[in-house]
Amino acid sequence: MLNFKEIVESGKLYNFHSHTQFCDGRAEMEKFVVEAINEGFSYYGFSPHSPIPFPSPCNMSEKDVPVFFAEYRRLVRDYGDKIQLYVAMEIDYINREWGPAIDYFRRLPLDYRIGSVHFIPSFNDKDQYVDIDGHFDSFKEKMRVFFDNDIESVVKSFYHQSIEMIEQGGFDIIGHFDKIGHNAGHFREGIELEDWYIKLVEDTFAAIMDNNLIIEVNTKALDKHQRTFPNERLFKMLKRYDAPLLINSDAHYPELINAGRGQAKKMLATYGL
Ligand SMILES: [Zn+2]
Numbered sequence: 001m002l003n004f005k006e007i008v009e010s011g012k013l014y015n016f017h018s019h020t021q022f023c024d025g026r027a028e029m030e031k032f033v034v035e036a037i038n039e040g041f042s043y044y045g046f047s048p049h050s051p052i053p054f055p056s057p058c059n060m061s062e063k064d065v066p067v068f069f070a071e072y073r074r075l076v077r078d079y080g081d082k083i084q085l086y087v088a089m090e091i092d093y094i095n096r097e098w099g100p101a102i103d104y105f106r107r108l109p110l111d112y113r114i115g116s117v118h119f120i121p122s123f124n125d126k127d128q129y130v131d132i133d134g135h136f137d138s139f140k141e142k143m144r145v146f147f148d149n150d151i152e153s154v155v156k157s158f159y160h161q162s163i164e165m166i167e168q169g170g171f172d173i174i175g176h177f178d179k180i181g182h183n184a185g186h187f188r189e190g191i192e193l194e195d196w197y198i199k200l201v202e203d204t205f206a207a208i209m210d211n212n213l214i215i216e217v218n219t220k221a222l223d224k225h226q227r228t229f230p231n232e233r234l235f236k237m238l239k240r241y242d243a244p245l246l247i248n249s250d251a252h253y254p255e256l257i258n259a260g261r262g263q264a265k266k267m268l269a270t271y272g273l
């Protein structure tokens with residue numbers, strides 16, 4: 001596996017989480033490579049939202065997977081002397097039948113894998129999976145339609161699914177591990193400070209440590225919503241864990257590949273990280 005610790009300690013610029021034309025990113029892979037070279041990056045990894053077993057506008061389709069690999073190889077040929085490129089996926093954990101641990105993903109020749117939860121089952125129909133990661137307006141509507149406005153159960157479902165994903169393995173980096181906190185916190189202010197919520201986060205964190213995963217500090221919402229994933233109030237907890245932390249921008253636009261990195265670094269430094 002890629003030596004993330006060495007890369008982080010080198011102090012060189014990297015980003016291992018980004019989205020392009022193959023999923024819901026807003027530009028072609030090549031544009032990200034050119035931008036990364038212009039901004040002086042040494043390492044750049046592509047992590048499209050993986051195929052999932054139902055239609056989704058945000059995820060790559062299975063038939064595009066070979067096209068994605070071919071485009072990656074072409075970019076390595078054309079730009080590989082200027083930047084180290086990596087091919088990866090942000091793999092969605094849906095359930096025991098579909099997640100980073102299944103053979104399909106294990107067989108793909110990926111340099112590394114990010115495991116993330118974006119979908120949880122509807123309370124009315126367990127076979128229907130709902131994306132809980134979008135903008136708050138659509139989240140609020142989904143809370144009404146699919147989850148009887150029961151935010152505690154949605155949060156529990158998110159973390160239980162995350163722990164299940166971690167226990168099954170098949171990935172290297174846990175993506176934005178408290179992502180639900182953003183929409184849940186808008187739905188019910190202060191929810192992230194409630195004891196039961198903190199307990200769920202701690203259980204998830206314990207599972208991460210037990211499985212030696214790399215934690216990313218995701219800066220996608222830092223400029224707009226002044227928060228990282230995981231949230232700054234969890235940084236003290238991260239300090240207990242002696243694993244490499246990656247700062248990833250989760251960029252969907254080339255101009256955002258480095259967004260939030262400086263601020264996140266400063267925030268982490270305050271906690272001795
Ligand atoms: Zn994600």
Ligand SMILES: [Zn+2]
Pocket residue numbers: 017018019090250
């Ligand atoms: Zn992402």
